[in-house]
Amino acid sequence: MALEHAILVSLLEKPASGYELARRFDRSIGYFWTATHQQIYRVLKRMEDDGWVDARDVPQQGRPDKKEYSVADLGRAALSSWLHDPIEPESVRHDLAVKxxxxxxxxxAALIREVERHRQAHRDRLAHYLAGETRDFTGPEASAAGAKAPLDAERELQHVVLRGGVAYERMMIDWLDDVLATLARFGPDR
Amino acid sequence: MALEHAILVSLLEKPASGYELARRFDRSIGYFWTATHQQIYRVLKRMEDDGWVDARDVPQQGRPDKKEYSVADLGRAALSSWLHDPIEPESVRHDLAVKxxxxxxxxxAALIREVERHRQAHRDRLAHYLAGETRDFTGPEASAAGAKAPLDAERELQHVVLRGGVAYERMMIDWLDDVLATLARFGPDR
DNA sequence: TCCTGCTATGCAACTCGTTGCATAGCAAGC
DNA sequence: GCTTGCTATGCAACGAGTTGCATAGCAGGA
Known part of the structure; x- marks a missing residue:
């Protein structure tokens, strides 16, 4: 169970409300961890009760007020402890392989369209990642950040995780091409 | 939710008891879908109640009797219906990326050992997959199967799924090398 | 004015997945 | 004879994740 920890990391990168967190989980964090707003609100409440995060009411103009959360000392300690825990074996759930x-x-042959749909989804995600990489990790901004902090851990580690996403999508696209070629061999007969 | 469907596929490949299924989920099926014996027994009971599978008591010598399940017509229909459902967006849960x-x-720097452990696990799994591929999908056996059925869908599709596992492990090993190189840059300072 | 849609938070009910425990037959070794 | 370990099945409790629904402020367009 790591939703708490994913939230802690996201809040350390930048304090946020439950709603904002939910949207991050549809974007950057969501590339390697998914969560609905329900889970997030529930877990945030528990974390607040446990003293892992501090809440602050923020009035806004033109929209409802929000509760902005930031990481408390206890939360930082909990994250640190989890990071040092040598757990995790890595479990997999791949519906498409079952199919x-x-x-x-x-x-x-009936699976061909389905596989093509998945391939397209992976292509879209790859394009999205590559655009993000160009935007955030190359060119003048990267140099500026480099000048500001030659070894900016937060940035470098975000980048290496993004590279993992890119590698994953490329691998999937190649594999789905292989799957399509295999399925095509069974197309005519049936 | 696809545990039912994973079980149906496994039972179509070969009828089995709950216990045997649980062991398959530690091996071949387990490479892309995990399940404990608890889930399997619970789901098998529901599937039997729904008429998806037939149970048959099999007395054994030297060990307790077992209940062997095989797929009933209703189960086959349910699987077929699921296969034609164009669902599934693909959700990801990657603890290591959060870490x-x-x-x-x-x-x-404290993460280096953890990442190395994961890399070793992926290397082990890759070696395991490659051994299985050599055993089951190359050499005389493959030719014999080829002679028996020039287009054996079951075998070919198992092979392409296995190739997906191989591609995944290779990608992960390469990426974890990248992660280690990145982490190493932050090692000395702290 | 009403409807749609976005921000923002939350409850309730349900299903899925995990963990701990229990039972029981039999085999092999100390 | 006792313990350990494998096959084989299952209950109970809990925690995690999903789905449907509810509320409420405000903006913008028909």
Missing amino acids: IRGAAFDDP | IRGAAFDDP
């Missing part, structure tokens, strides 16, 4: 093996007992 | 971004607010 592909299942297709042997149904119509393999 | 890496979190390391910016702690000691980046």
